[in-house]
Amino acid sequence: MKKWLLIVAVVFLIAGCSNNKGTNQAKDHNKLKKVTVVLDWTPNTNHTGLYVAKAKGYFKAQGLDVDIIQPGKASTDQLVASGKADFGVGFQESITEARVQGVPLVSIAAVIQHNTSGFASPVAKNIKTPKDFEGKTYGGWGSPVEKSVITSLMNKVQADSSKVKIVNMGDTDFFTAVKRDVDFAWIYYGWDGVEAGLRNQKINMVYLTDYSKKLDYYTPVLETNEKMIAQNPGTVKSFLKAASEGYEYAIKNPDQAADILIKAVPDLDPKLVKASQKWLSPRYQADASQWGIQKKTVWENYAGWMYDNKLLEKKLDANKAFTNEFLPK
DSSP: OHHHHHHHHHHHHHHTTSOOTTSSOOSOTTSOEEEEEEOSSSOOGGGHHHHHHHHTTHHHHTTEEEEEEOOOSSOHHHHHHHTSSSEEEEOHHHHHHHHHTTOOEEEEEESSSSOOEEEEEEGGGOOOSGGGGTTOEEEEOSOHHHHHHHHHHHHHTTOOGGGOEEEEOTTOOHHHHTTTTOSEEEEEIIIIIHHHHHTTOOEEEEEGGGTOGGGOOOOSEEEEEHHHHHHOHHHHHHHHHHHHHHHHHHHHOHHHHHHHHHHHOTTSOHHHHHHHHHHHHHHHHTTSSSTBOOOHHHHHHHHHHHHHTTOOSSOOOHHHHBOOTTSOO
8 A cells, every 4th residue: 555655645746747748639640749658567468459559550640659668667557647657558456456545547448358367387286276275385476465366266165375375476487486486376378378388388277257256357457647638638539549449450460460569579479479469369359349448347346355355445436447438439
């Protein structure tokens, strides 16, 4: 909770001196409006639609010159909440926590419709259900939500979560960690899981959604802040129109979309990008009526789960946490 109190302070300090760039949507498309979107982590297939929108000229057609950057010392949420970045790739988990602390973040589109994350482990560890977490070591990043999710899943199968050792593995990747002192870790199957297949390393997955529908939340999402919505609604609409076109292209053309991401970020492993994109493209929209749409029930269910597990100090007003208003009609 402390980090969000810090962000609240940062927001009010910066709000007074932040520039008013883009108060009006550029009418002259020859003079593009510069906007910044900050990723949540290093570029991967969660972000393909953004790179497609940039490379295919979808942003330009909307009068936007979009700079895609990675977070530095400040997190994506901090940069977006303070107005230092116009848009960001965030998570329902962190936005939920931020909103109840008064941080003005707003989710404007779901990148993926269903939670594809879960607890992964090498098959040799014989971890097939949450019951098998007992006596094992979990490697995470030090967030209270990790212990709560593990406990919640283990309670479903009458297992004892006190028998799980939790360690912080920092920036160590999954494959290195499980060769050392970690038995299982929380991953997105669409990246690390796919990579495990390419490495011929068999893993077991315990998906969160197999044990609780309340954990089928939006991760990741596209986010902005309340000030951007209030002062530049046209920019938000234009940004989402182009982003939607980018993700729709990736849904229909996974191979070509992967090529665009590889060209934009040549340090990425082409084989991994291709395989990941093939797996992820049909999951961007999945069973939703359109890409990016969000349901209030999903926000309320997860916030309720967080509140019940004492991860929130008060209940969430879901109407302020997300909006579908700017998605293409």
